[in-house]
Amino acid sequence: METKSYTGTNYRDIMNRIKRDFGEEAIIVKSGRQNHPAGSEFGWSYEVVVGQSAESTVISPGVFGSTPVQAASDQRETATLQVDMKRLTQSIQDLQQQMGTPGLKPPWPVLADLAQKLLLGEVNHDVIQKLLQDLQMSATPRELRSRSLIQERASRWIARRFKAAGTPSAPAGTALKLAFIGPTGAGKTVSLIKLAANRAFFGGRRLGILSLDTKKLAAAQQLQLFADIVKADLKLVYRDREIKPALRDLEQCDVILIDTPGISWRAGRQMREMEKMLELAAPAETHLVLPLNTKYSDLSQMVREYRQISYNRILLTKLDETGTLGNVLNLASDIKPVFSFLGSGQRIPEDLLSMRPAQIAAWLLEGKGFAVKDQ
Ligand SMILES: Nc1nc2c(ncn2[C@@H]2O[C@H](COP(=O)(O)OP(=O)(O)OP(=O)(O)O)[C@@H](O)[C@H]2O)c(=O)[nH]1
Ligand SMILES: [Mg+2]
Structure with a gap:
């Protein structure tokens, strides 16, 4: 039997090399390990000796299996492999x-x-x-x-880890409706205005804005001012029953952006009222707007609790107001939501970025967070 010896510090890598060289007919003749040459704290150094016999391919299939004697030996090797893998995991x-x-x-x-x-x-x-x-x-x-x-x-x-939504696109013949929900002061209205004002998102499209946040007088005035600047039709809604007629008034628009009042995820009645309003408005995209400068336990709780309002996007704001971006990755890993945009400052419209996973990775690995432009 011809034999060949493989050494290395990564068992899986050795196994892959063996499979590549010998295919399914490999027979492990010997396998052992000793301390890493650089010192025991660096883990193990492995040696696996492999042989290939002509009979073995006929007698028995299986990854490393062959004759009965060999099968017993294989079981031992598999056990060694499992122990080694366990040890690697433990060391991590x-x-x-x-x-x-x-x-x-x-x-x-x-x-x-x-x-x-x-x-x-x-x-x-x-x-x-x-x-x-x-x-x-x-x-x-x-x-x-x-x-x-x-x-x-x-x-x-x-x-x-990230699912990014990409730029919203309106289905032909109907207005694309995007609603923005979330806690008070999260940046819902400002993000909506940034989207409306940035030609890169909806440039050349006819825009409508529907505001359900009409209890604050100043808010309606602020929105009217911006609607005039971006040449959007604005409808203010004071009661639920006005939602559908207001949407009909906006039906000539390609895109309708829906602003909502801030609500607390801990206030059940507010949540139910919002759910009802959104059922009537029936947006294709509901963006849950959350400020990143919030501690993770609250962020993850909000992401879970607001689910009863059936959002399908997360828009993170205040990227510029946190020194650490770990929460973005934590959310992506724990909850696996679809991310839409990132608010990165107060400037309109430039401080709204599309979610780019590679960019988030770069910021995290540089360890510097988002670079704020001082003006
Ligand atoms: N630094 C920073 N500030 C932001 C960002 N987005 C919004 N803001 C600011 O946050 C404040 C609240 O923004 P709004 O858009 O009014 O928040 P909202 O969610 O509509 O608030 P309510 O309607 O009261 O619930 C404003 O001062 C915004 O300029 C951001 O990405 N970075
Ligand atoms: Mg608002």
């Missing part, structure tokens, strides 16, 4: 604890630096742990030693 789980313990080096310093940066960016521990596990499982030892290669992999991993 220990990583964060080790980082806080002076004198103990984590298995891969590059991963430890990455974890540290994300922790400082207020990314939740469980999200970082999942990222480290996935990196350690999938990256080669060469990548695990290289800051830039790990950064690239981490960037792709982070970007994949």
Whole structure:
């Protein structure tokens, strides 16, 4: 039997190389491990010796299976593999604890630096742990030693967590209705105005604005002023029964932006009233507007509680008012919503960005957050 020896510090990588070279007929003759040459704190160094026999392919199929003697040996190897994989997983789980313990080096310093940066960016521990596990499982030892290669992999991993809505598009023949809901002062009205005023979003389209937030006198005046500037038709609605007629008045518009009063997710009556109003307005897109400078426990609670109003987008504002962007990734990982836009300041219209996952990843990995332009 011909044999070949494979060594390395990543068991999965070794197995992949064996499969590539020997296909399904590989027989593991010997497998063992010893401390990493750089020191035991860097994990294990593995050696797997593989052989290929002509009979084995006839007698028994299976990934590494062959003769009965070989099958017993295979079971032992599989058990070793499982133990080794368990140990790898455990060592990653220990990583964060080790980082806080002076004198103990984590298995891969590059991963430890990455974890540290994300922790400082207020990314939740469980999200970082999942990222480290996935990196350690999938990256080669060469990548695990290289800051830039790990950064690239981490960037792709982070970007994949996000679902981005893309630019809203109106179905032919009907007005596209977009509603903005959320807590008071979140930036609903200003985001709506930024969208209306930015030609990149609805340039050349006939715009209508429907305001359900008519209890505040100043709010209606502010909206009228902006509606005039962006040449949008504005309808103010004071009672539920006025919603459908107001929408009929706006039916010539291509896009109708619906402003709503701020409501607290903890106020059941307000939530039910809003649900009823939105049922009447029937928007295609309902954007839950949330300010990013809110602590994560409240943010995640809001994202869950507002679900009873059936929103289908999240629009995050005040990117410029937080020093850490971890909450964006935390939301993406925990709740997996569709993100639409990001409010990044008070300027109209330029401070509204489309959600770009790669950009979020870059901000998080640079560890600097969103760069505010001082004016
Ligand atoms: N820095 C910063 N301020 C913002 C952003 N978006 C909105 N604001 C400000 O937040 C304040 C509240 O914005 P509004 O749009 O009135 O908030 P709202 O959600 O409509 O508030 P209510 O209608 O009272 O519920 C205003 O001063 C806005 O200029 C943002 O992305 N960054
Ligand atoms: Mg408002």
